Amino acid sequence: MDRLFLCWFLLGATLQRSSEDVSSPGPVLDSCEGDVLLLLDSSGSVSNYEFSRLLLFAAKLLRPFSLGYGHIRVGLLQVSTNPTLEFGLDVHNNQQTLQKALRRVSQLKGDTNTKAALQVAQQLLAETQENVPKVLLWLTDGVQPGDVDKTMTELKAKGVFVLAVSTVHGNYQVLKHAVTPPLESHLFCVDIDSIEIITEELREAIIRIICAWRLCMVQVTTHSAVLQWHPLLGKHTSHYQLRYKSIREMDPETRRVLPGDSSWVELTSLRPDTTYTVSLQPVSNQRLFDTLHVNFTTLADVSGPAIVSMSDRHPHQMRVSWGPLQPSHVHRYVVEYGAIPSGHVHTLVFDNQQNSTLLTNLEPGTQYLVTVSAHHFNGRQTAMSVRACTEEPLPALTDLQLTTSQHQEVQVAWQAHHEGLRGYWVSWEREKSLGSSTKPSSSFTSIYLPPASPSTQLTVLLARSRVCVSPIYSTGRGDRICCTAETDKAV
Secondary structure, three states, X not given: OOOOOOOOEEOOOOOOOOOXXXXXXXXXXXXXXXXXXXXXXXXXXXXXXXXXXXXXXXXXXXXXXXXXXXXXXXXXXXXXXXXXXXXXXXOOOOHHHHHHHHHHOOOOOOOOOHHHHHXXXXXXXXXXXXXXXXXXEEXXXXXXXXXXXXXXXHHHHOOEEEEEEEOOOOOHHHXXXXXXXXXXXXXXXXXXXXXXXXXXXXXHHHHHHHOOOOOEEEEEOOOOXXXXXXXXXXXXXXXXEEEEEEOOOOOOOEEEEEEOOOOEEEEOOOOOOOEXXXXXXXXXXXXXXXXXXXXXXXXXXXXXXXXXXXXXXXXXOEEEEEEOXXXXXXXXXXXXXXXXXXXXXXXXXXXXXXXXXXXXXXXXXXXXXXXXXXXXOOOOEEEEEEEEEOOOOOOOOOEEEXXXXXXXXXXXXXXXXXXXXXXXXXXXXXXXXXXXXXOOXXXXXXXXXXXXXXXXXXXXXXXXXXXXXXXXXXXXXXXXXXXXXXXXXXX
């Protein structure tokens, strides 16, 4: 699978779950040392099913590691109205007790107070050893996480690597700014029923952080590369000397000085299909460090869609975007999409200046295969495919009743499905007086009501005013239902 997706929406066959998934042993990674703090969303926005699946995923992800002092220490902090430390980093020194503890975790429900939980996490990780890598793994549905940017930035500034796994209805913009680059290996947006398929990829990302003090190449494109290493130095007393050069004898060597608190760097303006050698020398007045080395080869320059992503998903439509545009090489783009496994394939053709389109008239709750092909002037074609699923249709209100109580006042009552409900949006036509000598006019008014308010009293309505109520869910607004209110005009 192409590693250039900013955030993957991964769908696949649901793997069978059993008690063996939690308790069966795996190969032990004895060479790893570091702290892994799980930040688990335990709020009411996470369904019981999602919560149990996240716990099973965490258990399988951590099973191969050797635990305890000098190895990997694991803690679990739950996010709710008030953060709860399920167990600290010093509690479990073997897999048997860790796996048993993960099976016993109960969901707290309540609000998604991620900010308060991050403050606790910040304190916990500050109290650990300074010379070992630290990882904060955020497991969440991503719904209304709150203002986390400042605390996440402070954690990363102190050398904490932030990784995140979110279900597909998460706030991608918040998650993108929260994690430590690169996004391709540190941020996963995945359907909860297919979460197992990212286990190996996420575990490898953790291994790259905590299992070796080495220079790692975590992303390579045609013209850039991202290097990552465990922070070895302090911000004010040390620095890094970075040198890199292609193997071509005539190319000059590039030198850069990086701050002591750096843990990654992006190399840009590289040649396609070229091998580079890189050295990173930690410089400190307190001790000597070995120079870190790595070699890598940039990708060949292929004129075609390097990134294909899906967004704006709704029950009957979703948007596909691709890039980068290369009008000097590509004549046109062809988008083909159809329901999996055997739906009719639709074809759309676009010129070389367009990089997105809205796919419409789709079936709700259906998985689609979308392929974007670049047709080149020289007759060559390159293509990339992704899988994406439309949203399930959001339940509408089951009933709406209007009762005239007195002059220009109406009692509005309704019934709704409560699962995932976030509130109601009520709108109506209201009389707006412009003065005693002026004929009254109308204006539309809307209010938000919490989910515990299945009725409200509306006042100053026009005769035959249209009243509409829409349910609001965590993934969007359901279809509205409207009625006409018959009110009497005052004489």
